[in-house]
Amino acid sequence: MDDAEVAIDGRRARGDASRRMVLERAADLASVEGLDGLSIGRxxxxxxxxxxxIATLFGSKQQLQLATIAAATERFTATVIVPARVHPRGLRRLTALLDSVVAYSQNRVFPGGCFFSAAAADFHAKSGPVRDALADQLEDWMDYLAISARFAAERGELPGLDDADQFAFEAQGIFEWMNLMAVIREHRSEPIYGRARTAYHARLLALGADPAIAALVLEPGAALRPVMA
Incomplete structure (x- = not known):
């Protein structure tokens, strides 16, 4: 590699690092102030x-917003989905996902609570690529929850489950109310997270889950621990 190629690679690496830093800040900012208010100047x-x-990196406000959604999706995936994969598909992974998604809001992975809940409130009635990108991400998450529940049912671990999409709908409804109230009642949020865990626990039990596994969702982090041989 000659000196010119080294210089180009160095500039590219610095540009990538700068883009990542800016997008991290953009996602944090949008979770508090709203994605609609996220502008190049702000x-x-x-x-x-x-x-x-900023303009060189993203070109327009819309491109900045779309890139911020993509960056927020990566952070959500790394925080909620990847840790649950310590378990194979089935009830343990599903329980770990429910554990992780409560912790995602409680630990303020985004300072304003759930980035996607905040962004959806901004764009739910506005057509265009930004709303479409948000809708795609939310639907992907719901699909992942439903697929995870379906795997558990197919393994005989949720014998009462006959509609995985309905389960995902209800689970997300619990999350949305939990996140909303916990953000509004910031200094009185602990009981709210506990109620969400209790609701998830009750739903799993109603579907016939092993009580010992279902109970893991009640203790933060318990469902994520590897199974001892």
Whole structure:
């Protein structure tokens, strides 16, 4: 590799690092102030980067918003979905997902609570690519929850489950109310997270889950622990 190629690779690496840093700040900012209010100028101030630098990276407000959704999706996946994969598909993984998604809000992975709940409130009635991207991500998550529940049912671990999509719908409904009330009642949020865990536990028991496994969702982090041989 000659000196010119080294220089190009170095600039590319710095550009990628700068883009990641800006998008991290953008996702945090949007979770608090709203994705609709995320502009090149506002982000430049918050990230202490020039407007021209942000414009060079993203081109337009819409492209910035779409890139922020993609970055937020990566953070959500790394925080909620990947840790649950310590278990094979089935009830243990499903329980771990429910555990993780409560912790995702409780631990403020995004400072404003759930990035996607906040962004959906901004764009639910506005047509266009940004709303479509948000809808796609939310539907992907619901599908993943439903598929996870379906695997558990197929393994005989949720004998009462006859509609995995309905389960995912109800589970997400619990999450949305939990996240909303916990963000609003920031200094009194602990009981709210406990109620969400209790609701998930009751739903799993109603579907015939092993009580010992279902109970793991009641203790933060318990469902994520590897199964001892």
């Amino acid at each position: 982000l430049a101030t918050a990230a202490e980067v020039s407007k021209s630098g």
